[in-house]
Amino acid sequence: MHKKLFIPGPVDVREDVLQKMATPMIGHRSKAASALQKSISEKLQKLMYTENTILLSTSSGSGLMEGAVRSCTNKKAAVFSVGAFGDRWYAMAVANGVPADHFKSEPGKHTSAEMVEKALATGEYDLVTVTHNETSSGIQNPVEEIAEVMKKYPDVIFCVDAVSSLGGAKIEVDKLGIDICITSSQKCLGLPPGIALCSISEKAVEAAKKVEFRGLYLDLLALYEYVKKSDQYPSTPTLSHMYALDYQLDRIMEEGFENRFARHTEMAKVVREWAKKHFALYPEEQYASNTLTTIINNKGISVADLNKKLGERGFEISNGYGDLKEKTFRIAHMADMTMDEVKEVLKNIDEILGLE
Amino acid sequence: MHKKLFIPGPVDVREDVLQKMATPMIGHRSKAASALQKSISEKLQKLMYTENTILLSTSSGSGLMEGAVRSCTNKKAAVFSVGAFGDRWYAMAVANGVPADHFKSEPGKHTSAEMVEKALATGEYDLVTVTHNETSSGIQNPVEEIAEVMKKYPDVIFCVDAVSSLGGAKIEVDKLGIDICITSSQKCLGLPPGIALCSISEKAVEAAKKVEFRGLYLDLLALYEYVKKSDQYPSTPTLSHMYALDYQLDRIMEEGFENRFARHTEMAKVVREWAKKHFALYPEEQYASNTLTTIINNKGISVADLNKKLGERGFEISNGYGDLKEKTFRIAHMADMTMDEVKEVLKNIDEILGLE
Incomplete structure (x- = not known):
C-alpha cells in the first residue's frame, strides 16, 4: 500500500508528473536538450522573481549547497545555522578546507538580522549562508530582515538555502539581493528527488573566478559557463527530472x-x-x-x-x-x-x- | 518523432524500464528505501564480479570519478588518458588541488601495461586511474594486462572508469583487483542518466580515511560509512532511478x-x-x-x-x-x-x- x-x-508526486519521469531519452547535446533547459530556466526565473542565471545540478540540494560555499568563498564564510541542514553547510565548508565560522542559534531559535549584522561588522567575511526554511527544526528565518543587513555589505555574497521552501513560500530573489538561492526537487516543487537548482548572480560568478580550487562537478562557475555557452551542462544531466520539472512548473504557474x-x-x-x-x-x-x-x-x-x-x-x-x-x-x-x-x-x- | x-x-530505454521511473515516492529513511538499496547492491555485486561495497551517487559518472581521485589520493595520482574523459579525470584532480600527473597516450593509442609499469616504478604514485572504455575515442584499454602490473604494487589504489562499458563488457572487479570501479546509468545499463555507481574496496576506504579534505557530497568515505550503517545515503537519493535500476538489473540477469x-x-x-x-x-x-x-x-x-x-x-x-x-x-x-x-x-x- x-x-x-x-x-x-520526498513528497508525494502527482501521477501526471510521475508519468513525465518516464519520457523517452534524447541526446543531451541536442537542440531539444537545450530547449528543455531554456524552458525550465525561464519558468524558474519567474518562480524565483529573478533575472539571475538558473543552474540545474544532477544532485541533491546538498550538492549545490556545497558547490556554493566552496566555489564562492575567497576570504571566510559566515554560516548561520538553526538546525541540522545549517550545521551540514558548515560541515561542507570544513570538509573542503574553506575558512568558515559557525553561527549556531540556540535550539528552537531563529537567525536574527542582528546576528548577521554583528558578524559582518567584523569585516572578516565575504560570504554568508542562511537557511530560509530549516527542515529539521521547522524554523523559517526572517530572510527579508536579514536581506536589509546584507544590503549594507554589497561585497558579501548572500547564499540562501531554500530547499524546503521554494515553491511553497514567496522568495523574491532579486528584491532581497540573494546571490545564490538553492532548492531541490523533492520538497515544495512536488517532484521526485534527484535534481537541485539555484539562481546565481554575476557577483557570485565574479567571486568564483577568484577561487582556485572549486572542484569540477559541483563547481558553480563550470555549470554557469557551460549553460551560458550552450544551454547545456558539462556532464549528462538527469533528463527525466528535467522533463518532469518543466511540466510541473507549468502546473505551478496554472495554480x-x-x-x-x-x-x-x-x-x-x-x-x-x-x-x-x-x-x-x-x-x-x-x-x-x-x-x-x-x-x-x-x-x-x-x-x-x-x-x-x-x-x-x-x-x-x-x-x-x-x-x-x-x-x-x-x-x-x-x-x-x-x-x-x-x-x-x-x-x-x-x-x-x-x-x- | x-x-x-x-x-x-543517453541510450534508448525500454518502455517497461521507463515506467519504473514513474514509481510513486517513499521516504528515503524508510525500511523500504534500505531494502531497495540492498537489493540493488547485491545484484550489482554479481554484475561486477565483486564482494566489495557498492555505492550509489545521485550524480553523473563524473561525480564519482571526481570523488574517487579526490577521496583516495594521499601522495599523487597517475592519471592515464586515451581521450576526453581521461583528460577530464586529470582536470578533476587539478581542480581539487590533488597532486597528479597526466599520462596521455598518442591520439588513437591505448594505455599500455608498460606505461603503467613505468610510472609506478618511480614510487611516486599511490593511486592510478585508467579508462576502461573511452567514450570519445572508442578505445577499450587492456585492463587485464594493466591489472597484472597493478598487482605488483599492492599499496596503490586502482581506479577504473567503466562508465561506458559496465553491463556491456565483462569486468571482473575482484579478479582484476580494481579498488574503485565506476559506472553510470545511461550507457550499457540501459537506464536514463542521473545515477552513478561504483564498487569500493576496503583498501580504498582506508586510504580515504587518511585524506583530509574530501568534500562531503562526493566523498566516497561518507557514502561508504552511511551505507554500511543503514543501507541508506547521507542525502536524499534519486529514488526513481533506484527503482528503475533494481528492475533493469533483473532484466539483465534474465538475459x-x-x-x-x-x-x-x-x-x-x-x-x-x-x-x-x-x-x-x-x-x-x-x-x-x-x-x-x-x-x-x-x-x-x-x-x-x-x-x-x-x-x-x-x-x-x-x-x-x-x-x-x-x-x-x-x-x-x-x-x-x-x-x-x-x-x-x-x-x-x-x-x-x-x-x-
Whole structure:
C-alpha cells in the first residue's frame, strides 16, 4: 500500500508528473536538450522573481549547497545555522578546507538580522549562508530582515538555502539581493528527488573566478559557463527530472504563485493550531515554517508507534531529526498537498492518540 | 518523432524500464528505501564480479570519478588518458588541488601495461586511474594486462572508469583487483542518466580515511560509512532511478551476463566490419571498444548532414567528440540494442551516403 507522505521530502508526486519521469531519452547535446533547459530556466526565473542565471545540478540540494560555499568563498564564510541542514553547510565548508565560522542559534531559535549584522561588522567575511526554511527544526528565518543587513555589505555574497521552501513560500530573489538561492526537487516543487537548482548572480560568478580550487562537478562557475555557452551542462544531466520539472512548473504557474503560497500558509495555520492545542510548537510561532511543522512531543507519546499505526492507515509523518528524534515530530504540508489531506492526517492522529 | 539513439549515452530505454521511473515516492529513511538499496547492491555485486561495497551517487559518472581521485589520493595520482574523459579525470584532480600527473597516450593509442609499469616504478604514485572504455575515442584499454602490473604494487589504489562499458563488457572487479570501479546509468545499463555507481574496496576506504579534505557530497568515505550503517545515503537519493535500476538489473540477469556481453561483442563486430569497408577505425582494432565504434571520416562527408538526414528517418548517431568533431563519428551499440537495430541504422547510412 502506498503511504501518503506528510514527511518533509520526498513528497508525494502527482501521477501526471510521475508519468513525465518516464519520457523517452534524447541526446543531451541536442537542440531539444537545450530547449528543455531554456524552458525550465525561464519558468524558474519567474518562480524565483529573478533575472539571475538558473543552474540545474544532477544532485541533491546538498550538492549545490556545497558547490556554493566552496566555489564562492575567497576570504571566510559566515554560516548561520538553526538546525541540522545549517550545521551540514558548515560541515561542507570544513570538509573542503574553506575558512568558515559557525553561527549556531540556540535550539528552537531563529537567525536574527542582528546576528548577521554583528558578524559582518567584523569585516572578516565575504560570504554568508542562511537557511530560509530549516527542515529539521521547522524554523523559517526572517530572510527579508536579514536581506536589509546584507544590503549594507554589497561585497558579501548572500547564499540562501531554500530547499524546503521554494515553491511553497514567496522568495523574491532579486528584491532581497540573494546571490545564490538553492532548492531541490523533492520538497515544495512536488517532484521526485534527484535534481537541485539555484539562481546565481554575476557577483557570485565574479567571486568564483577568484577561487582556485572549486572542484569540477559541483563547481558553480563550470555549470554557469557551460549553460551560458550552450544551454547545456558539462556532464549528462538527469533528463527525466528535467522533463518532469518543466511540466510541473507549468502546473505551478496554472495554480498561480500567490495561490500556491497562500495554500501553504493556510495548511500551516491549521497544523500549527492543532499542534498548539495538543502539543507545542518547537520554534517560536512567528518563525514557524509555512511548509512543515516541528512539534514538541510534550505528551511523551511514542512517535515511532504513532507512525506505525498511521502507516496501517496509509499515512506517514516524520519523527524528529537527529537529536530531536522522539523529542519532536514533524508534519510536512508542502507541494501539491491539499487542505483536505492535511485535515485527514490530523484526524487520524487524533483517533490513534485519542485526542479530542 | 522519437529518434532511436545510437549515441554513446543517453541510450534508448525500454518502455517497461521507463515506467519504473514513474514509481510513486517513499521516504528515503524508510525500511523500504534500505531494502531497495540492498537489493540493488547485491545484484550489482554479481554484475561486477565483486564482494566489495557498492555505492550509489545521485550524480553523473563524473561525480564519482571526481570523488574517487579526490577521496583516495594521499601522495599523487597517475592519471592515464586515451581521450576526453581521461583528460577530464586529470582536470578533476587539478581542480581539487590533488597532486597528479597526466599520462596521455598518442591520439588513437591505448594505455599500455608498460606505461603503467613505468610510472609506478618511480614510487611516486599511490593511486592510478585508467579508462576502461573511452567514450570519445572508442578505445577499450587492456585492463587485464594493466591489472597484472597493478598487482605488483599492492599499496596503490586502482581506479577504473567503466562508465561506458559496465553491463556491456565483462569486468571482473575482484579478479582484476580494481579498488574503485565506476559506472553510470545511461550507457550499457540501459537506464536514463542521473545515477552513478561504483564498487569500493576496503583498501580504498582506508586510504580515504587518511585524506583530509574530501568534500562531503562526493566523498566516497561518507557514502561508504552511511551505507554500511543503514543501507541508506547521507542525502536524499534519486529514488526513481533506484527503482528503475533494481528492475533493469533483473532484466539483465534474465538475459544472462555472458549472453549480454556476447551480444555487445557481436554488434561491435558488425559495426567494425562496416566501418573498415567504408571508412577506417580510429583506434587500433585490437583495442576497439565493444560498446561504441569511433570511425575516421576519411571520406570527408559532413557528419552533421548525415545525422540530420538520419534524424528524418528516426535515427541519431554521434559526431566526433571535441577536437574529433567531423574528423570522426561514433556509432554506439550498447545497452538493450539489438543486432537488427544495428543493421538497420547501417543500412540507412548506406542509403543516405550511397555506399554499397
